Amino acid sequence: MLRKILIANRGEIAVRIIRACAEMGIRSVAIYSDADRFALHVKKADESYCIGSEPVASYLNIYALVDLAAATGCDAIHPGYGFLSENAQFARACKERGIIFIGPDAEVIHRMGDKTEARKAMIAAGIPVTPGSDGNLDSVEHALAVAETIGYPIMLKATSGGGGRGIRRCDNADDLQRNYQRVISEATKAFGSADVFLEKCIVNPKHIEVQILADHHGNTIHLYERDCSIQRRNQKLIEIAPSPQLDEAQRQYIGGLAVLAAKAVGYTNAGTVEFLLDDKDRFYFMEMNTRVQVEHTITETVTGVDIVEEQIRVAAGLTLRFKQHEIVRRGYAIEFRINAEDPQNSFLPSFGRISRYYAPGGPGVRTDTAIYTGYEIPPYYDSMLAKVIVSALTWEDAIKRGERALKDMGLFGIKTTIPYYLEILKHPEFRAAAFNTGFVDKYPELVNYSNKPRPEVLASVIAAVMAAHTGL
Ligand code: ADP
Ligand code: ADP
Ligand code: MG
Numbered sequence: 001m002l003r004k005i006l007i008a009n010r011g012e013i014a015v016r017i018i019r020a021c022a023e024m025g026i027r028s029v030a031i032y033s034d035a036d037r038f039a040l041h042v043k044k045a046d047e048s049y050c051i052g053s054e055p056v057a058s059y060l061n062i063y064a065l066v067d068l069a070a071a072t073g074c075d076a077i078h079p080g081y082g083f084l085s086e087n088a089q090f091a092r093a094c095k096e097r098g099i100i101f102i103g104p105d106a107e108v109i110h111r112m113g114d115k116t117e118a119r120k121a122m123i124a125a126g127i128p129v130t131p132g133s134d135g136n137l138d139s140v141e142h143a144l145a146v147a148e149t150i151g152y153p154i155m156l157k158a159t160s161g162g163g164g165r166g167i168r169r170c171d172n173a174d175d176l177q178r179n180y181q182r183v184i185s186e187a188t189k190a191f192g193s194a195d196v197f198l199e200k201c202i203v204n205p206k207h208i209e210v211q212i213l214a215d216h217h218g219n220t221i222h223l224y225e226r227d228c229s230i231q232r233r234n235q236k237l238i239e240i241a242p243s244p245q246l247d248e249a250q251r252q253y254i255g256g257l258a259v260l261a262a263k264a265v266g267y268t269n270a271g272t273v274e275f276l277l278d279d280k281d282r283f284y285f286m287e288m289n290t291r292v293q294v295e296h297t298i299t300e301t302v303t304g305v306d307i308v309e310e311q312i313r314v315a316a317g318l319t320l321r322f323k324q325h326e327i328v329r330r331g332y333a334i335e336f337r338i339n340a341e342d343p344q345n346s347f348l349p350s351f352g353r354i355s356r357y358y359a360p361g362g363p364g365v366r367t368d369t370a371i372y373t374g375y376e377i378p379p380y381y382d383s384m385l386a387k388v389i390v391s392a393l394t395w396e397d398a399i400k401r402g403e404r405a406l407k408d409m410g411l412f413g414i415k416t417t418i419p420y421y422l423e424i425l426k427h428p429e430f431r432a433a434a435f436n437t438g439f440v441d442k443y444p445e446l447v448n449y450s451n452k453p454r455p456e457v458l459a460s461v462i463a464a465v466m467a468a469h470t471g472l
Helices: 011-024 040-044 062-071 088-096 106-113 115-124 140-150 173-191 248-264 296-303 307-315 395-408 418-426 455-470
Strands: 004-007 027-033 047-052 076-078 154-158 167-170 196-200 206-214 220-232 235-241 269-277 283-289 332-339 356-358 365-369 384-392 410-412
Touching: 004 011, 004 062, 011 027, 011 040, 011 307, 011 365, 011 384, 027 040, 027 062, 040 047, 047 062, 062 076, 062 088, 076 307, 088 106, 106 115, 115 196, 115 248, 115 283, 140 154, 140 173, 140 196, 154 173, 167 173, 173 196, 206 248, 206 307, 220 248, 220 296, 235 296, 235 418, 248 269, 248 283, 269 307, 296 307, 296 332, 296 365, 296 384, 332 395, 332 418, 365 395, 384 395, 395 418
Parallel strands: 004 027, 004 076, 027 047
Antiparallel strands: 154 167, 154 196, 206 220, 206 269, 220 235, 235 332, 269 283, 332 384, 356 410, 365 384
16 A cells, blocks of 8 residues: 655645545655645645645646655555646656655556547547547638538637636637637636537537446446536536436446546546536536545535545555446535636635635535635635535435535635525426526526525624624
């Protein structure tokens, strides 16, 4: 087993990995930028090292991180999600220094991180893929010609994109002409690559993704699917496991397809195969994420499998502990990404100091976060502050539990997406489990909730003011 792991990340996912290490008797090493010196992962790890003054670049300094891992006697690095998690060069640098990269092989990361290469690999494996360009586009003329043959609307996408950025829908040739340069410059800025491609836009699809686990001994299994159709600007807000919109036959089919896809590329460790489901019940491969996913939590909740622990065990060379038929699901889990954003102000980031925080609790509630009362949210990173995960035996009960948990949560000093999620939970289409990726745009009025504080919030504010005045 591994003895010591460096966590090349920050925030809630760093804390999540530290927790897995603690349970497995593995020493954890945290890294942090100056801006993160008061961050929770720094306090929670067994050892912590400052890696620079650059808020973001510090976490991307491949050689500094590998050197630090070697110098502190780590036998492995866990990359989390975002940052270097899908960077093949990083995986390779680890290997060259004799440090285990907790993820698939560098070659697989490289191949699947490139969306056009991934499409080619999937086509070769017989997996259904959206019609699109054979590879990257050379020019706007090339783009227009391909779009003409597959038909509008099309999606123009950054080949090495992620996090919902570098994607534009184009409804006609004018749109495509207008967006072509824009996507290229977005891609160059965000991902350091100007490569773009296009594929047919599936209008109002459902986003269905399958969690995969594979070891180095030829075993590949899936942990069923998640429904991530509740998105805004191609970014996930609420995720559900399993999808309440699939029947059992579709569930088995998509699970099998994902295993086939993973095997076709020699996949190892945890990964996610993302599909779109159209209104004629056809599935199309969209992309593969070669890392732990933000929403791995809901799969853990319904299957009882600790995905991060499994990642570490697989990286250590152990065999998967579960056979496919041993994976059982129970009930539904919903994850809410609590973002520091103001839904009533175009979801503008709302950074600042968290004046008071307490986590929701009670049965069927899990909170993954790295915030605490008094924490000042640095403006340099993701706006996701916390993930609230609820579960229950039925879809209806999971919704009720979600409402209860979100109301239970106390998070003051900044604006968050909590009140918006409460509106979504009330919506008949959500409750009837009949929604697609168009949901958020279809119901813009859901941001028109009242800002009047709830009675219990009011009472606690009054109590705080009284206490301050009387010195109690
Ligand atoms: P998930 O795929 O796990 O649902 P997201 O797509 O929301 O997660 O991405 C999670 C985090 O990782 C976000 O902070 C996002 O900006 C970052 N991220 C994802 N892909 C990339 C990428 N290719 N390059 C840079 N950052 C990325
Ligand atoms: P990222 O790497 O940023 O996660 P994806 O390729 O997974 O990018 O796409 C993100 C989201 O954009 C999807 O979940 C979906 O809502 C939308 N999307 C992507 N491709 C298409 C498509 N061809 N048709 C319709 N929607 C799409
Ligand atoms: Mg994706």
